[in-house]
Amino acid sequence: xxxxxxxxxxxxxxxxxxxxxxxxxxxxxxxxxxxxxxxxxxxxxxxxxxxxxxxxxxxxxxxxxxxxxxxxxxxxxxxxxxxxxxxxxxxxxxxxxxxxxxxxxxxxxxxxxxxxxxxxxxxxxxxxxxxxxxxxxxx
Amino acid sequence: xxxxxxxxxxxxxxxxxxxxxxxxxxxxxxxxxxxxxxxxxxxxxxxxxxxxxxxxxxxxxxxxxxxxxxxxxxxxxxxxxxxxxxxxxxxxxxxxxxxxxxx
Numbered sequence: 001x002x003x004x005x006x007x008x009x010x011x012x013x014x015x016x017x018x019x020x021x022x023x024x025x026x027x028x029x030x031x032x033x034x035x036x037x038x039x040x041x042x043x044x045x046x047x048x049x050x051x052x053x054x055x056x057x058x059x060x061x062x063x064x065x066x067x068x069x070x071x072x073x074x075x076x077x078x079x080x081x082x083x084x085x086x087x088x089x090x091x092x093x094x095x096x097x098x099x100x101x102x103x104x105x106x107x108x109x110x111x112x113x114x115x116x117x118x119x120x121x122x123x124x125x126x127x128x129x130x131x132x133x134x135x136x137x138x139x
Numbered sequence: 140x141x142x143x144x145x146x147x148x149x150x151x152x153x154x155x156x157x158x159x160x161x162x163x164x165x166x167x168x169x170x171x172x173x174x175x176x177x178x179x180x181x182x183x184x185x186x187x188x189x190x191x192x193x194x195x196x197x198x199x200x201x202x203x204x205x206x207x208x209x210x211x212x213x214x215x216x217x218x219x220x221x222x223x224x225x226x227x228x229x230x231x232x233x234x235x236x237x238x239x240x241x242x
Contacts, residue, residue, distance in 0.1 A: 023207070025203075026203045026204075026206060026207045027203075027207065029203035029204070073180075073184075073185055074185060077158060077161075077162075077181045077185050080161075080177075080181065081161050081181075086170075086174075088171060088173065088174055108221050109214070109217055109218070109221075112180065112217045112218075112220050112221045112224070113180070113184065113213075113217050114180075115177050115178075115180040115181045115185070116177065118173065118176055118177060118180070118220060118221065118224045119221055119224065119225075120224045120225055120227075120228040121225050121228055129228070131173045131176075131177075131224060133174065133177050
């Protein structure tokens with residue numbers, strides 16, 4: 001149990017630090033050793049949000065789902081253009097049920113990125129309230 | 140600059156502009172607030188991403204700035220879409236915890 005918690009802590013720490021360092025390197029567009037060290041120190045020193053820690057597996061899975069949703073988003077945009085989707089409805093999409101802020105963020109991002117669905121919020125059971133556009137049935 | 144990069148970046152920029160036109164056109168119509176948000180996700184997020192990708196092909200030396208722009212555009216546009224949807228729900232659609240919402 002303890003080992004699993006520390007694995008989660010290491011994964012979350014590594015992701016946050018790597019993300020901050022990446023942004024720093026892109027902003028400065030300088031990969032010199034000195035700049036790297038400054039970026040790494042900044043990434044470690046800046047305050048961190050306290051949130052429930054997700055398992056590394058779930059984090060990777062959510063990240064992968066976000067990557068897969070990018071081509072899907074373009075496919076949906078083209079479909080919307082070819083065939084107008086005029087019907088609106090509220091549905092519910094199952095989420096992982098994780099309490100981790102990062103996983104919830106990634107899931108909301110994945111749902112909202114695709115143009116046919118917009119997440120409106122999370123329900124108590126971990127699913128998402130989703131506004132969806134659907135095609136009119138042929139008359 | 141080779142012919143290929145010109146053609147590829149031209150295609151990306153044109154398709155991005157097309158997405159922008161397609162996505163912003165419904166804003167002028169009478170569809171509902173949330174339906175307009177769906178269109179905006181086509182224009183704002185996907186169209187802008189294509190335009191920045193086109194610029195990236197055109198000016199590969201500027202990749203740090205352009206990839207930062209691409210990243211921020213995609214994240215912020217999507218998140219603003221969610222925030223606007225979330226705020227609209229408070230007024231129009233009550234959160235139905237546990238119950239299946241009616242269509």
